[in-house]
Amino acid sequence: MRYRLGVDVGGTFTDLLLIDQQTNQTVRDKVPSTPHDPSIAVINGLERVCAKANISPKDIAHLMHGTTVATNAVLEGKGARVGLIVTAGFRQILQVARSYVPGGLAGWIVWPKPEPLAKLEDTIEASERVNAFGDVVQPLDEHRLIEDLKTLKTNEVEAITISLINSFANDVHERRIAEIVADVIPEIPISLSSKILPEIKEYERTLTTVANSYVRPSASRYLQRLDHQLKALTGELQFHILRSDGGLMGVDIASSAPVSMLMSGPAGGVSGALWIASQAGYKDLLTLDMGGTSTDVALVQGGKPSIGRETTVGDLTIRSSSVDVRTVGAGGGSIAHVPELTKALRVGPQSAGAVPGPAAYGKGGTEATVTDANVVLGYLPTSLLGGEMKLDSKAAFEAVGKIAEALSVDVYSAAEGIIDIVNENMFGALRLVSVQQGYDPRDYALVAFGGAGPLHANALGALMGSWPVIVPPSPGVLCAYGDATTNLKAESSKTFIRQFPDTSKEEVILQLRDLAETARSELQSEGVRDEEIVQSFEIDLRYHGQGFEVTVPVKIEEIDKNGLEVVGEVFDKEHERMFTFALDSVHEIVNLRAVVTATQNTVEAPRLNPGDGDPVQAERFESEIRYGGKIYNAKVYDRSLLESGDIIDGPAILTEMDSTTLIIPEHFGTVDNFGNVLIRPNTQREA
């Protein structure tokens, strides 16, 4: 019972990382994902990795799992048929969707009319009313409700959301309706908005709760089945799911509130990046996860990922705490095109996907992609060491050639243009999480992973001034590292709108303690002992009259000692940092939140053998690359043969099974004890 296993289910591969908790030795493996039933790959992989480590599955004490099963249900539109119960007069809440039309002036001309996540024909009204202060102004008409529920029964909805106006202030009617629904339609999963998101703003609360219902049947079916299979295989295994905010939760909670694992996949990447970078001694990080169709970026400050209150999945913006990951449609498969009218070079957001994929993959793709541009410039050697796929260089040149023709430039300039534009798109996303939040990217290291991240990371480091650029070992399985190295977490929050003069520190402290109790009991139900729990508190604040809140971390002891004013001061500073000014206005509390975490068993990364500083043993051949309009001879290294302390001069290419790293001219890479490659400009080289 001494092993823990991290399992990350990705679109193509399921990655596994087995950690011996006594020695910190790790065993990695990957198996092809099985999208029709992801649990098959998990079980296959588990058996394989155990065989590889020569242990029995029963030796695994703890399995941590990052999954995109909920995300995919949303992205593929394959969620449940959701029945929605709203307050009378608000049946079309999702249809009106706050009246928002994206795009600029006249954007409506080309905007497709969206279909709500819960269909209008599956939405019924409850005759009831609670006001903003929690008073019942109209009692619930139960007879009518029972009558109307027949519609939902006839329509064979698979999950039900109850979201009533002002239920954040008083959930009495939501709870009563849940009882009635359970009677009329037994066994159907019911989600209450007052439980999933007890916060003001009816549309956001309803959408989030409907999203929960939408992914719930498939997510819980998957988790329960997997839990069952795992227990059969391993006996007494603890099985936990990675939440969007980077913590872990139990299967029962994940099954009833799967909306909190919509960002489970990206959160695993950020957690993994944080873990490996902390080993290397870096705690302030920008993370860059570049895959085939998109890139996720996030910011980590002092070892803590920034947490956002909103998650965007596809077209849906859902209010749920998650690692503040921003996604841009820029990946290896992003397609370059030149609109006839403007002759501008555009890259993405359309992607060639896995099929047909980039032209260089030889699967019938003919449009130029970012990968093709990398091939043209020589950054992706066509015969990859240990690579599973041979790249079709001729096809890449032909595809990029068409772009070159449209721009009237040569093929290499076109390829560099494509790279520059896609880098710029990622740069924009990185700025969103850094500069635009008031953080200076020069104070951060950039951790690059995902299949394509390490190819572009050096150039992005240069754009951002973020050094070093850290390319962890096996950048493709970083998410599994993240899964295996995080901890149980729970949070509890409530809307508590009070201007400072209308409340007291005593009242606030009482509320915070209550919330902490609720959150602690969640961890306790997972078998965490009281002394293992660390709790922290947050208050969402604004100036009275503002519509957006800023989350401020608070300590109960400080509030108790110095009053609420101390919270106001922190808020003022944060407001000034983010928006350049503070106001002399009344502070207003919006939400209170308690976050509890189980203290962790730390896992240390495996160490590399020290070398003599010269990477010659890993050198394979030289290859011609183009950079900044010039031709260079770049050495190509087999990354698995690098040793700790090796220094690699750019331009250079490091290849490994699942990724390729490019070190550009005037930069150098250092291999650290844990196998990270740290890239810096030559100007930072010690004499």
Add this chain to the structure above:
Amino acid sequence: MAQIIQSNTTPIDKVEVDTITVDIVENALRNARYEMDAVLFRTAMSPGIREQHDEFPLIANPEGKMVVGQFGSFIGGFLDNYSGTVEEGDVFLTSDPYSCDGAISHANDWLVLMPIYFDGRIVGWAAMFGHMTDVGGKVPGSLPTDAESIHEEGVIVPPIKLYNKGVLNDETLRLILNQVRMPQWNRSDLNAIVAACRTAGRRVAELCSRFGASTYLSVLDALLERNYRAMEQLIATTISEDPISFTDYIDDDGMGYGPYKISCTMWRENNKVVLDFKGTDSQSLGPINFYLNENMFKMFFGIYMIMVFDPQILWNDGFYPLVEVRIPERSLLKPAYPAALSCRTHALGRIFDVLGGLLGQRQPEFLNAAGFSSSPHLMYSGRNSKGEWFQLYQIGFGGIPGRPFGDGPDGHSLWPSFTNVPNEFLEAYFPLLIERYETVPDSGGAGFFRGGNGIDIAYRFLEPGEISIHDDRWFTYPWGVNGGLPGKRSTKYLIKKDGTKKTLPSKCDRVHVEKDDVLHYVTWGGGGWGDPLTRSPELVALEVKRGLVTKEGAYQNYGVVLTDDLSVDEARTEARREEIRSSRSEIGVFNFGGTLEELRARCEAETGLKPPLTPTFI
């Protein structure tokens, strides 16, 4: 003519730039513009700006030509009219439409302009205007429907330095804020607008330091040139030398007269397009005049033209020389000082319908039905039980028209990034209970593509107070096209505490409401697109189940007969459709729902209001 002071007078040479750099800067400017929005939304206080996003940002080159934004540049006009100096650290404020050629078109819009300096030289401008909930004047909300001059519409700030070389002009600001009813909102909204402009200033300076000021400014030229070329090609291929015209109306002026005509004629002369508003009615005595800035209209025209060809393009002023806009003096669209302007929202909206009708007559890819071409307002003010003043300004939404791209969304906004105010927010901060927030079935014009439905909001007032209403399209219809039917018109009515119903005019002020009166604020639907008899009967049946179309509407407008369980009766549907087909008149391009004479004759019976009197002009 403003005098620009620069500590560094070395001229900035223009250099050759490659297309990739142009694309990169274009992208960075687009991000900066969205960042301006984000900063504003997060820090503003009035629900109008904070939740509804009634604001418009732009970034311009040193000459004041807009390189990113949506309302076209007005900085040139400001520079021509301003007589003082422009220095680093200055931030200008104005709310006077007559001092900036109508860049802002009523005194509620506060416009902030900020020169951007890099290395002692001016490298551009950031500007943004936002609608202030109140700017003083005779009624709460400052949009008096009976104003006869701009002086009745609140404080009018001429172009002044809000910051002089970085120092806040506090006394002047205090003077201005003393004129308004909600000074805290104005102050923080203004702060937020300035912060947004400063953000843009920082981003531009960063671009200059990254690429060099020469390259940056040369890129701006290239971006302007790119728009010029794109538009030149579009104009040559899509606009005929034969003039075409389109006319639409503002229903009334709030004083009982109307409708007012807005006419525009378009033709091409060589590579230029001329847009001539000859035939537009004279200016109104009341506040519905819309002081239309010619450049702004060029921008609207350009956006409508390019939208379908390269939606990623960054709008800018580059194509302005290709468009000539002619607006008759002293007309509804170019009133003479000191004409009242506050209620200009109707004409501002309506010119988008005019543009759509004009461009679409020959290009079916442009032809949308009449849309939700306005932003109707509701104001509610008074004192709550604690004696505190409250004042709401809320924008309503309605039906997006049927479009060649599909059905119009229900109860949405035609304005970029506008959203409604969460009802829970309204109830938490105002003495209101929102009893209903739903779209009106059948209000979207029937068509192959249905127009979006209008919205019915029922406000129960929990404190006595006063309301003002600003809306239109209660008399003329949101027209349909290509066989699509018009949408339903707007209406407003009060259900008094004793149950009596009182229809309110589309534009009114100082309507006293009592506790527990319920106001139904019903907006209009979008027109339909294409013959409704060709819409799939199954889809019509589904929309009946969804409550978006009624069973009766399905029968009358789509010729779809439904059984009791709402499934399609195919035989009777075919018969009903044939019956409509044989009895209706020939399908024209536009369906206005009748002539003005016919509308007048039916007005009182249909709307509960007397028809407007034909305006007379001296």
